[in-house]
């Protein structure tokens with residue numbers, strides 16, 4: 001895929017800006033990056049604090065040519081690409097909290113929110129938005145205990161362009177592999193090696209029926225496999241529910 005990076009000083013949200021570009025005809029592979037966002041958003045309607053220009057905020061335009069109902073799997077691929085890139089550049093043994101947070105020492109370094117839009121004649125666009133705490137030194141009160149940054153963990157100020165380039169380089173071959181069969185079978189083993197929840201107690205925050213169990217891994221569509229107390233394996237689809245550690249965030 002050919003990547004074209006559009007770098008802007010300030011936008012409402014790179015997800016919105018990327019959508020506007022997509023609707024105006026921008027091609028798959030267009031990346032919208034901003035130094036700050038005035039209305040950065042996270043999963044479950046939360047705010048993604050984006051006033052600090054020492055962090056990386058970007059969104060990538062994809063045009064799924066396959067059944068877009070399967071597009072949620074791409075979020076796990078983006079998480080894998082970000083995690084690989086962070087590990088390569090910083091040497092930190094970061095992990096993925098299912099489905100797509102990047103964590104270190106139980107604290108969050110990166111969040112990913114993927115949105116699906118329909119353009120002309122229902123042409124679907126899928127836009128993963130990535131926020132990485134790169135050189136953030138202070139955190140708002142409500143996330144102080146659960147968030148960290150690459151700088152806080154290493155004392156190094158990393159080059160954000162280099163991080164973005166490395167993520168895109170990691171993403172490209174993984175996405176190509178995914179497009180061959182539209183399954184995550186090829187990713188399962190590597191993903192589970194860096195899965196922070198693996199063999200840990202998790203609480204599945206299903207609004208209908210919350211439950212607890214031990215996370216065993218993922219299946220071929222990226223659903224978390226949770227072993228419950230009565231020996232049953234429950235499959236938890238990404239996008240529908242969140243999971244928390246029983247003793248903390250991870």
Ligand code: BTN
Pocket residue numbers: 012013014015037039040041042043044046048056057058059101110111112113129130131132
């Ligand atoms: C999460 O809740 O963990 C997901 C956070 C996603 C934040 C990124 S920053 C770039 C893009 N633009 C947004 O408004 N959100 C995403």
